[in-house]
Amino acid sequence: MKPHETPTGELHRRRTEWLRGGGDASDVVLSSRVRLARNLAGLPFVNKATRADLAVVLERCRDAVLDVGLGERTLWVDLRESSAIDRALLLERRLISHTLASNPKRHGTTNVGDPRGVAASIPDERLAVMVNEEDHLRLQAIRCGLALGEAHAAVDALDDQLEARMDFAFSPRFGYLTACPTNVGTGARFSVMLHLPALSITGDIERVKRAAGDMSLAVRGFAGEGTESVGDFFQLSNQTTLGRSEDAIRDAFERRVVPQVIEYERQARRRLIETRRVELEDRVYRALALLREARLMTTEEAMRHLSVVRLGVTLGVLTSPSLEEVHALLLLVQPAHLQRLIGRAMTKEQRRVERAILTRSRFGGEARDGSAERAQG
Amino acid sequence: MPERPEPPEKCKGCQKDKTFHEVSIGPDGEIVEKHACEDCAAEQGFAPQVSEQPSVHELLSSFVMSPGPGQPKPQSQGLEITVRARACGECGTTFSEFKRAGLLGCPACYSAFEGQLGPMIERAHEGATHHVGKVPKRALADCGTRSDPTRLEKLLGDAKARAARAGALRLQLEQALEREEYERAAEIRDALRKVEGLGVDEEREA
Numbered sequence: 001m002k003p004h005e006t007p008t009g010e011l012h013r014r015r016t017e018w019l020r021g022g023g024d025a026s027d028v029v030l031s032s033r034v035r036l037a038r039n040l041a042g043l044p045f046v047n048k049a050t051r052a053d054l055a056v057v058l059e060r061c062r063d064a065v066l067d068v069g070l071g072e073r074t075l076w077v078d079l080r081e082s083s084a085i086d087r088a089l090l091l092e093r094r095l096i097s098h099t100l101a102s103n104p105k106r107h108g109t110t111n112v113g114d115p116r117g118v119a120a121s122i123p124d125e126r127l128a129v130m131v132n133e134e135d136h137l138r139l140q141a142i143r144c145g146l147a148l149g150e151a152h153a154a155v156d157a158l159d160d161q162l163e164a165r166m167d168f169a170f171s172p173r174f175g176y177l178t179a180c181p182t183n184v185g186t187g188a189r190f191s192v193m194l195h196l197p198a199l200s201i202t203g204d205i206e207r208v209k210r211a212a213g214d215m216s217l218a219v220r221g222f223a224g225e226g227t228e229s230v231g232d233f234f235q236l237s238n239q240t241t242l243g244r245s246e247d248a249i250r251d252a253f254e255r256r257v258v259p260q261v262i263e264y265e266r267q268a269r270r271r272l273i274e275t276r277r278v279e280l281e282d283r284v285y286r287a288l289a290l291l292r293e294a295r296l297m298t299t300e301e302a303m304r305h306l307s308v309v310r311l312g313v314t315l316g317v318l319t320s321p322s323l324e325e326v327h328a329l330l331l332l333v334q335p336a337h338l339q340r341l342i343g344r345a346m347t348k349e350q351r352r353v354e355r356a357i358l359t360r361s362r363f364g365g366e367a368r369d370g371s372a373e374r375a376q377g
Numbered sequence: 378m379p380e381r382p383e384p385p386e387k388c389k390g391c392q393k394d395k396t397f398h399e400v401s402i403g404p405d406g407e408i409v410e411k412h413a414c415e416d417c418a419a420e421q422g423f424a425p426q427v428s429e430q431p432s433v434h435e436l437l438s439s440f441v442m443s444p445g446p447g448q449p450k451p452q453s454q455g456l457e458i459t460v461r462a463r464a465c466g467e468c469g470t471t472f473s474e475f476k477r478a479g480l481l482g483c484p485a486c487y488s489a490f491e492g493q494l495g496p497m498i499e500r501a502h503e504g505a506t507h508h509v510g511k512v513p514k515r516a517l518a519d520c521g522t523r524s525d526p527t528r529l530e531k532l533l534g535d536a537k538a539r540a541a542r543a544g545a546l547r548l549q550l551e552q553a554l555e556r557e558e559y560e561r562a563a564e565i566r567d568a569l570r571k572v573e574g575l576g577v578d579e580e581r582e583a
Contacts, residue, residue, distance in 0.1 A: 041484060044468045048482035134480070156511075164515045169484035172534030173491075174498070175508025177484040181498050184487075186510040216503060242498065243505020247549050247561075 011075075012332075012340035016093045017126045018193065019327040023145015026323070027314040028262045030193040030233070031144050033094075034151040034250075036159055037178045037187035038137040041167040045179035046132050051114060054132050058115040061131045064165040068158065070129070071121025080113045085345065088336035094142070095120050100133045127158060134179050135187075137162070146262075148190050148254045152246065175242065185242030190253050193222075194261060197232040197311040198268035201283075205232075208261060215257060216240050222303070230300050231307030231330075236261065273315055284312030292365035297356040302333040305359075321363070329362060391417060465489040507538055509545035517571070533572055543572045 018031035039045060040060065043053055058078075066074055079087060079100065087101040096118050116132035130138040139162070141155035169177040176187040183189075199205040212219050216239045221229040238253050272280045287308035290301075310326045312318040331337055333355050339346055342354050360366060464471045470482030472490055481487065487494065499506055512532050520529045533539050546569040553562035 039484065044483040045481060047478065047480045048468050048470060159511075160514050163513050167516065168513050170513055170516070170532065171484070171487055171508075172530065172532060172538050173507055174487050175510060177487055179480045181481065181494060182501050184498060185502065185505070185508045188510070240502040240505065242502040242508055245510040245545055245549055247552070248545070249510075251552065 011089060011093065012337045014123055014125075015324075015328065016331065017124055017142045017144055018094055019331050020144040021323040021327045023143060023147055025146040025262050026144065028194055028196070028265050029146040029258070030195060030327075031142055032146055032148045032151050033140055033142045033189075033191045033193070034148060034155045035138055035140040035189045035191070036155055037135040037176065037183045037189075038139065038159070038162070039169040039177060039179070040136050041169045043136070046134060046136065047179055054115040057136045058117055058131050060166060061129070061137055061162075062117060062119070064162050065119045065129050065131075067165065068161045070119055070127040070158070071124060073122040075120045075122045077118050079116045079118065085336050085339060089340060090118060092331065092334040092336050093125065095125065095128045096130055097133055097138075100130050127154060129158075135183070146192065146254070146258060148192070148250055148258075152188075152190070152250055156246070182239070183241055185240075186244075186246045186249065188241055188246050188249065189237050190250050191235050191237030192258055194234045194236060194265070195232060195307065195310060196234055196261070196265050197307055198272055199265050200232045201272060201280075202268045204264065204268060208264060212236060212257075212261075217253075217257065231303035233303075233307065269311070269315055280315070281312075281317055283308055284317050288312070288318070288363065291359040292363040293360065294356045296352040297333075297359060298352055299333055299335060299355070302355055302359060303330060306330055306333070325362065329359065332358060463489070507534070507541050509542050512568075529575055533575060539572050539575060543569060546572065 018033070020031075023029070023031075040057055043049065043057060046054065046057075049057070062076060066076060077086065077090065079096070082090075087096065090096045091098065091101045100116055100118065114132065116130075118131065119129045121127040126142055128140050128142075130140075139155050139158055141151040141158070143151045143154075171177055175185040178184050178187055196205060196208070199208055209219050218235075218237050218239050220235040220237070222231065222233040222235070236258070238249055241249070244252075287305040290297075291305050291309065306326055306329055309318065309321070310323065313321065313323055313326060332341055335351055338351055338355055338358065341358070346354060465482055465486045466489060467485035468482035470486055472493060475481055475486070475490065481490075495506065517529075517532055520532065533542060546565055550562055550565045550569060553559075553565055
């Protein structure tokens, strides 16, 4: 077995692939992700499985994943034993889903500490495997920018390596069998995380959302399924998984749909610069001023301002910070990351104070002052 | 052209084929049936609008079935009861359980409920009926080639399914060559040879 590590202690200090910045079309596309749903043959799906079944699945999958190895090192987190803050941290880094983090009650059973876990490649977090989510296995590969082909090749290779070690549930008619029939077939979801602030400002975003719906695409928020968009970050993904090959699904998505959305956003940005430059600059500098001076800041507010600053950076309105710095902050302002960074558990109110201190210090404002000290008690 | 009410084939309003059938049991135990074409069914509220991309939960929330090609239209009487009585032999999940949760219990549920699931899956996947994508690589290699047709059929399907797969592979091959992805093209060519080597429907008929 290749070396692996268990603690998530230093995770928050590392950059994560999906917010690394760079890559193709990085002015609009934060990252590309390909996820495959797989189940072990001969065992009930997670929702119908007993805890003993789940324990068998967990052990088999963990052994296979650690045997294959996901990167330089493989992080393995047994989520039965993890703290709430660890789970929140993994969720904020998009290594696990809400379902896996919260372990909602399964049909007809109790759910306390159901066997489930996650593996990730360290240090890049480009590959991750969730065990006992809705399906036994959810394999994901992430790349910054628009790079679905590369991400697909990586997750496809991992799929082969795991399948060499275990039998997956498969039928000639329906393909890879999944707990929910909406994922059956290839079991593959191709998605991109897009930053569409200009389309939001011009109001065209609703048209894009409708068009995406007409093309059987799902539009989701920053944190994935079931979340609203915050800071004009949208996740766009394919809905249908049956009847076309993985390549055909990816091709249609990456070569036809995504470039069109990117072009709409770029056009909107150009229009803003050409026709509403002062208004745009005003928005950007107000956001910057709040990040530099505010004394209290919620996660949502921080993300909203960072989104506007990101727009300013990509349009050359601002020469600093860099995109990388904006991305690093998008992650650090999240509740679990902030608490890890500060090194203690905090209430919501304490987090608002510390978050403001963080953004002030990063944007050249006064880092700490008497009022912040007092508020901390 | 007025039709007899039982069982009419054409929709009352527009004379299109009736493709949507809903059978439910009313509060007093009476059977309520609705039959209409897709558009009228959507108008009357018992089929979701196509443009709204219904989720599987929505599809399942009312018992709506559209018979697939070559399948008999659902029998109108006692449908709900028949369906409820059926359970997966492996995990015991019943169809109504699936309807409630939106999740199947185990891989065997797909064959246990194939008749009901087929049309639903077809609607959820823009009319697709068969998988034409990746096949587990090691499992396929384990089967060898012609030596074990039964095991191979478990992965690649019967002659008809293989014909669909071969068609999809040829398309992929063309695309890979267009993009000058020769390594990928070679992989697809090998997969195509494997499928065609086993015989596809087109060849048998020719």
